[in-house]
Amino acid sequence: MKQAGNSIMDMSEVDAYLEDAFDFDVIKRRMYDPDMKTTPHYGLEKFHSVSKREWLPHTFKEGYIPHTLDHVKNLVRAYEYAVGSIGDVQCAWDNAHVVVLRSLPGHSVDINGHVVEPTMMIRAGYDSTAVVSRLGLFNHVCANGLFNLDRDRSMSTRITHNAMMEGRIETLARSIEGLSDRVEEAVGAVRTASTVNVSLSEFVREVYPLSTDASSRTRYNYESRVESIMMRVIRERAIRGFSLLECSGNPKVSAFDAYNAIQGYEQHQARRKNVKNTTERMVRAVDNKFVRKAASLAFATV
Numbered sequence: 001m002k003q004a005g006n007s008i009m010d011m012s013e014v015d016a017y018l019e020d021a022f023d024f025d026v027i028k029r030r031m032y033d034p035d036m037k038t039t040p041h042y043g044l045e046k047f048h049s050v051s052k053r054e055w056l057p058h059t060f061k062e063g064y065i066p067h068t069l070d071h072v073k074n075l076v077r078a079y080e081y082a083v084g085s086i087g088d089v090q091c092a093w094d095n096a097h098v099v100v101l102r103s104l105p106g107h108s109v110d111i112n113g114h115v116v117e118p119t120m121m122i123r124a125g126y127d128s129t130a131v132v133s134r135l136g137l138f139n140h141v142c143a144n145g146l147f148n149l150d151r152d153r154s155m156s157t158r159i160t161h162n163a164m165m166e167g168r169i170e171t172l173a174r175s176i177e178g179l180s181d182r183v184e185e186a187v188g189a190v191r192t193a194s195t196v197n198v199s200l201s202e203f204v205r206e207v208y209p210l211s212t213d214a215s216s217r218t219r220y221n222y223e224s225r226v227e228s229i230m231m232r233v234i235r236e237r238a239i240r241g242f243s244l245l246e247c248s249g250n251p252k253v254s255a256f257d258a259y260n261a262i263q264g265y266e267q268h269q270a271r272r273k274n275v276k277n278t279t280e281r282m283v284r285a286v287d288n289k290f291v292r293k294a295a296s297l298a299f300a301t302v
Contacts, residue, residue: 011080014089015073018099021091024048026126028066031059044126056095058127065161067131071169072097072124075133078176079120083107083183092279096125100145100279102138109187112194112254113240115140118183120176121147123283131159133172134286135182137190142236142264145282148295149186193256193298200251203258204229207293228269232261259298266291 024046031041044056044066076099080086083103092098099122108117119138124131136147159168210222233253237243267285268278275281285291 011077011086014076014080014086017089018069018073018076018091022069022072022093022097026056026066026068028060028064056126058095060161063162065163065165066126067097067124067161067165067169069097071131071165072099072122074169074173075122075124075131075176076101078173079179081177082179083118090279092277092283094123094125094280094283095127096123098123098279098283100282108140111187111190111256113141113242114190114194114256114260116146116187116190118186119145119147121145121283121286126161130161131165131169131172133176135176135179135186137186139260141239142232142260142268143278144260144264144267145285146186146190146260146263147286148259148263148291149189149299189299190256193259194254196255197252198255198258198297200230200233200253200258200261201226203255203294203297204262206297207262207290225265229261229265232264232269233257236261236264255298259294262294263291 027045027047028042029045031039031043033039040061041059042062042064043059045053046056047053076086079101084107085103086101088102090100101120101122103118108115116137116139119136121134121136122132123134134147136145136149138145159165159172204226208222208225210219214222230251237253237257263285266288267281270288272281272284275284
């Protein structure tokens with residue numbers, strides 16, 4: 001993972017940082033059969049130098065057009081234009097250019113002790129997911145990246161690698177430049193979900209249903225996960241100066257607290273194979289089925 005501090009202001013500095021994090025080219029090359037005859041397939045080579053090169057695990061037909069780091073830079077510049085400045089950059093490689101951007105602290109909003117600020121996740125992959133740009137909020141209390149605040153996924157855009165990619169990336173960049181209204185929508189969703197109380201145990205068990213014929217080992221692991229999530233809520237509410245709300249012995253918290261705890265568990269604690277750093281964990285949690293389920297419950301009335 002590459003991570004900058006929270007004082008970057010100059011886009012030339014950001015560009016240089018991205019070039020250092022992704023110091024290679026991804027080149028489309030024709031593939032050959034064992035007899036060295038051409039095939040209709042193409043592969044992608046991650047090229048650092050003649051002595052340092054590797055193939056990505058994807059094959060494509062002739063019409064496939066790989067994106068470049070310049071395309072990623074264009075989207076980063078669009079985010080900088082939208083929020084006025086970039087305060088933090090995190091980069092990772094996951095057979096994709098992964099960039100997480102945050103604005104400077106002056107853009108933070110305090111919602112019942114949750115200090116959140118705009119953040120943008122860009123994942124420019126070379127597989128079927130292609131280029132994904134997603135707006136969200138970063139929660140400073142627990143270092144959670146919150147990218148599931150919209151029910152209709154209107155804050156997420158996907159672009160495939162074909163002849164129309166160039167124009168669509170430009171269109172996406174223009175859309176990012178005008179995302180200030182979407183930031184207000186995301187903050188508003190958190191504010192509303194923070195005013196609705198839910199049973200924490202019922203919320204967690206609805207997100208993670210347990211089969212009636214589950215084995216004793218499965219039940220043990222299940223209860224351990226539930227306990228871990230509930231402890232996250234307790235710790236985070238204590239940091240913010242709150243305690244669990246009691247209602248006939250059934251702990252009550254805000255719908256946002258419940259969602260945020262599940263997001264945090266999946267991002268920071270759940271087991272992940274072949275995930276090397278915190279930025280990749282944040283990105284992997286975005287489309288996690290349990291996080292999506294928690295978001296659909298927490299923001300159902302937003």
